[in-house]
Amino acid sequence: MARGTATEEMGRDLLDVREDDYEPVALDPEHWQMAGHGGFHFLEGEAESDGGPGILWYTREELGDFVLKIDWRARSATDNSGVFLRIPALGTGNPDKDWKPAVDLGYEVQIDDRGRSPETGGEGDSFRTTGAVYGLAAAGQLLSRPVGQWNTFEIEARGNSVTVFLNGERASHFSGDSGRKTRGYLGLQNHSPGSRVAFRNLRIKRLQ
DSSP states (O other): OOBOOOOGGGOOOSOOOOGGGOEEOOOSTTTEEEEESSEEEEETTEEEEESSSEEEEEOSOOBSSEEEEEEEEESSTTOOEEEEEEEOOOOSSOTTTTTHHHHHHSEEEEEOTTOOOTTTOOSOOGGGSTTSBTTTBOOSSBOOOSTTSOEEEEEEEETTEEEEEETTEEEEEEESOOSOOSSBEEEEEEOSTTOOEEEEEEEEEEOO
């Protein structure tokens, strides 16, 4: 899948929100909690995934409609992670299972430049490529920067729709009745051992 700019048909239609309209959300262990295996390393405003599978979730509040911006960086072309939206509160009692409600009931904005399918093991699955709404809306093109460089997601969740921009270009859009909640918590995924993705500069604009 080639890197490039989005097509004209996928032109920008996300709500125009000024940067100073956003509220920063600290990435620190005080307000985030792990479910599952592995964890995150916190250092100077960044959080980097380690081990897994698991979900680091923001416990302070549920969100309904909002625009989220977050920077992320992969260390390797095989790294895998995701930004989760509208997930339920997660438990801590059974690391084999307590992260799974995020996958089953929330939305995941995917980070995996390979687009690897867990069913077949093959690559190039646009519904599982960086920028896709995992399993629901395909990424039109691979818009992430080369490994080691920072990228920026801009994600709007409004009603039953989720729109994803990556590095200023529209990556995917989902709209429809998915059976998922329209309110929930935020989460960051630590996918598996050896996969290390760093996050920073998380900020939110609430729309309701």
